[in-house]
Amino acid sequence: SGAPIPVVDLACPDRAAAVAAVGDACRSHGFFQVLNHGIDGGLIAEVMAVAREFFRLPAEEKAKLYSDDPAKKIRLSTSFNVRKETVHNWRDYLRLHCHPLDQFVPDWPSNPPDFKETMSSYCREVRALGLRLYAAISESLGLEASYMEDALGEQEQHMAVNFYPPCPEPELTYGLPAHTDPNALTILLMDQDVAGLQVLHAGRWVAVNPRPGALVVNIGDQLQALSNGEYRSVWHRAVVNSDRERLSVASFLCPCSGVVLGPARKLVTDETPAVYRSYTYDEYYKKFWSRNLDQEHCLELFRT
Numbered sequence: 419s420g421a422p423i424p425v426v427d428l429a430c431p432d433r434a435a436a437v438a439a440v441g442d443a444c445r446s447h448g449f450f451q452v453l454n455h456g457i458d459g460g461l462i463a464e465v466m467a468v469a470r471e472f473f474r475l476p477a478e479e480k481a482k483l484y485s486d487d488p489a490k491k492i493r494l495s496t497s498f499n500v501r502k503e504t505v506h507n508w509r510d511y512l513r514l515h516c517h518p519l520d521q522f523v524p525d526w527p528s529n530p531p532d533f534k535e536t537m538s539s540y541c542r543e544v545r546a547l548g549l550r551l552y553a554a555i556s557e558s559l560g561l562e563a564s565y566m567e568d569a570l571g572e573q574e575q576h577m578a579v580n581f582y583p584p585c586p587e588p589e590l591t592y593g594l595p596a597h598t599d600p601n602a603l604t605i606l607l608m609d610q611d612v613a614g615l616q617v618l619h620a621g622r623w624v625a626v627n628p629r630p631g632a633l634v635v636n637i638g639d640q641l642q643a644l645s646n647g648e649y650r651s652v653w654h655r656a657v658v659n660s661d662r663e664r665l666s667v668a669s670f671l672c673p674c675s676g677v678v679l680g681p682a683r684k685l686v687t688d689e690t691p692a693v694y695r696s697y698t699y700d701e702y703y704k705k706f707w708s709r710n711l712d713q714e715h716c717l718e719l720f721r722t
């Protein structure tokens with residue numbers, strides 16, 4: 419129910435209009451779909467196919483990658499920290515670190531045989547798209563185009579390849595419970611024909627049904643902080659259903675851990691005082707994951 423999330427066409431010849439559309443979407447919903455994002459449709463289809471093939475591997479083969487240690491750089495699990503949760507997610511997910519690629523790819527799954535190559539190509543493309551979006555987001559706030567990229571440091575990049583099997587009793591759990599993203603920017607690729615992602619907007623859960631070829635982008639907690647609360651990192655969740663499996667691939671751009679974050683100086687004025695104090699990403703990340711996902715917004719703990 420509710421209004422669908424905004425759609426931004428990155429091929430819009432009027433750049434100022436595209437930048438304004440990005441800004442409006444970040445302010446109103448914290449989520450938007452991007453069309454003409456520049457990532458080849460053939461590559462996107464291959465990513466979905468290779469991810470599906472991975473989850474179809476025999477359980478014994480996948481079990482070799484299983485770990486409930488959140489510190490591992492590559493692992494298969496059902497949530498960030500299964501040791502802490504009281505209700506388990508109806509999800510399998512493969513968590514990968516993706517930047518720099520040459521450091522991490524050797525440890526990625528070598529079955530399916532084209533997993534490494536396909537996923538590496540996609541990671542490179544997603545990163546380039548993320549950097550383009552940072553420029554538009556910075557400009558839409560009246561900042562230098564390079565502001566976000568500079569402020570976030572040499573960024574890490576992670577990926578969650580999420581597989582939600584059909585669930586016999588979908589009302590008893592979630593694929594992924596309500597959360598905001600602790601990172602800066604998330605780019606989501608998902609099945610077009612099975613609904614699951616829901617976004618909280620004006621107090622209601624809104625289903626996201628991406629248009630063909632679209633990617634879904636959302637603002638993470640760090641961009642909310644850098645924008646001094648102007649842009650919103652909103653609650654979202656994945657629901658499951660009893661008859662269809664669903665696949666999504668979430669790419670997270672994350673500040674480097676030592677970088678000091680806080681509202682952009684230009685956005686702090688007498689009329690708009692700093693909403694958040696400064697902190698390191700390391701401090702934020704530890705705080706975020708030391709709590710349960712569905713508690714109050716973690717940024718509330720970093721208010722001035």
Ligand code: AKG
Nearest residue numbers: 578580608615656666668
């Ligand atoms: C995540 O991986 O953090 C997500 O929010 C995924 C949502 C989805 O499966 O659509």
